[in-house]
Amino acid sequence: MNPDVELQLALAAAGSEHIAPVRGWVDTALDDVVTTLAMVQDYAANSADGWATALGSVRDLMMEADLYAGEVGTDFAGEAQRMGAAVADVHESLARTLGTGTVPVRAVAAGMTARLDAAVAEAPELEALAPRIRAVFDDLADGDDLEVQRIHGDLHLGQVLRTPERWLLIDFEGEPAKSLAERRTPDSVLRDVAGMARSFDYAAHFPLGDTESDARSAQREFRAREWADRNVDAFCRGYAERIGVDPRATGSTLEAYVLDKAVYEVLYEKRNRPGWIGLPLGAIERVLAAG
Ligand SMILES: Nc1ncnc2c1ncn2[C@@H]1O[C@H](COP(=O)(O)OP(=O)(O)O)[C@@H](O)[C@H]1O
Numbered sequence: 484m485n486p487d488v489e490l491q492l493a494l495a496a497a498g499s500e501h502i503a504p505v506r507g508w509v510d511t512a513l514d515d516v517v518t519t520l521a522m523v524q525d526y527a528a529n530s531a532d533g534w535a536t537a538l539g540s541v542r543d544l545m546m547e548a549d550l551y552a553g554e555v556g557t558d559f560a561g562e563a564q565r566m567g568a569a570v571a572d573v574h575e576s577l578a579r580t581l582g583t584g585t586v587p588v589r590a591v592a593a594g595m596t597a598r599l600d601a602a603v604a605e606a607p608e609l610e611a612l613a614p615r616i617r618a619v620f621d622d623l624a625d626g627d628d629l630e631v632q633r634i635h636g637d638l639h640l641g642q643v644l645r646t647p648e649r650w651l652l653i654d655f656e657g658e659p660a661k662s663l664a665e666r667r668t669p670d671s672v673l674r675d676v677a678g679m680a681r682s683f684d685y686a687a688h689f690p691l692g693d694t695e696s697d698a699r700s701a702q703r704e705f706r707a708r709e710w711a712d713r714n715v716d717a718f719c720r721g722y723a724e725r726i727g728v729d730p731r732a733t734g735s736t737l738e739a740y741v742l743d744k745a746v747y748e749v750l751y752e753k754r755n756r757p758g759w760i761g762l763p764l765g766a767i768e769r770v771l772a773a774g
């Protein structure tokens with residue numbers, strides 16, 4: 484069964500309000516394996532996706548040279564906070580219906596290191612940063628066991644829809660590049676939080692274009708970071724208010740998940756949009772500098 488059906492049925496069973504209910508699906512036996520072909524769910528009419536709304540806010544900020552992010556009429560922080568609460572609610576529902584467990588953090592860190600090594604082999608731009616990224620993953624490996632559960636797996640601003648009432652999460656298929664088995668493997672909720680944090684950074688930098696970072700004005704870069712930090716902060720606050728645990732309280736574990744995601748992005752940009760590779764590389768440098 485495709486996780487898009489599996490997880491949204493579980494969420495419906497948990498009474499979650501943050502999904503578009505699944506009304507039916509089609510499956511067939513392919514080589515004796517029951518495989519999902521299609522799914523029908525409620526159409527969220529009159530909704531706007533998170534990416535478009537967030538970009539509108541960033542563009543307005545960039546046009547108003549004298550205002551802080553919180554002063555622009557389309558400030559996104561209130562929405563980011565509600566989005567954080569919605570994601571926390573979905574995580575709580577998934578944990579309640581499909582259970583939780585623990586995994587040795589060593590194995591999680593080893594996966595991150597293996598993905599880093601593979602990315603460096605294909606994107607030499609990562610080479611100079613790799614030792615310091617590896618050090619973060621090595622530190623993670625020394626930590627406690629990690630609590631895991633089923634998660635969204637490919638969360639970003641394009642996977643949330645704002646209806647007049649609330650935020651909905653859509654597209655629970657997981658990261659397309661991963662195998663079905665990998666996508667169904669329980670993981671830390673921090674992977675979803677890191678996905679959204681990276682998406683806020685992308686939205687903030689997107690209107691700056693695909694120029695090299697040294698060609699951008701320092702002022703615009705400063706404001707992009709201000710917007711991203713403000714909204715990641717609001718998202719985490721909303722998450723913490725709903726579930727009682729602030730994702731940032733895990734410190735270096737969240738940092739490792741953010742780096743793992745940014746390494747994936749470097750590889751993605753290398754393959755698909757080489758002009759954009761500076762965006763995730765810049766983010767890695769900032770995370771390492773802050774850590
Ligand atoms: N239930 C829904 N109601 C309204 N629009 C939807 C719904 N599900 C998806 N969409 C729209 O279709 C787009 C792609 O859907 P998604 O499930 O994310 O598929 P993909 O695998 O192509 O990313 C979404 O970004 C959204 O704009």
Ligand SMILES: [Mg+2]
Pocket residue numbers: 641642653654
């Ligand atoms: Mg999608």
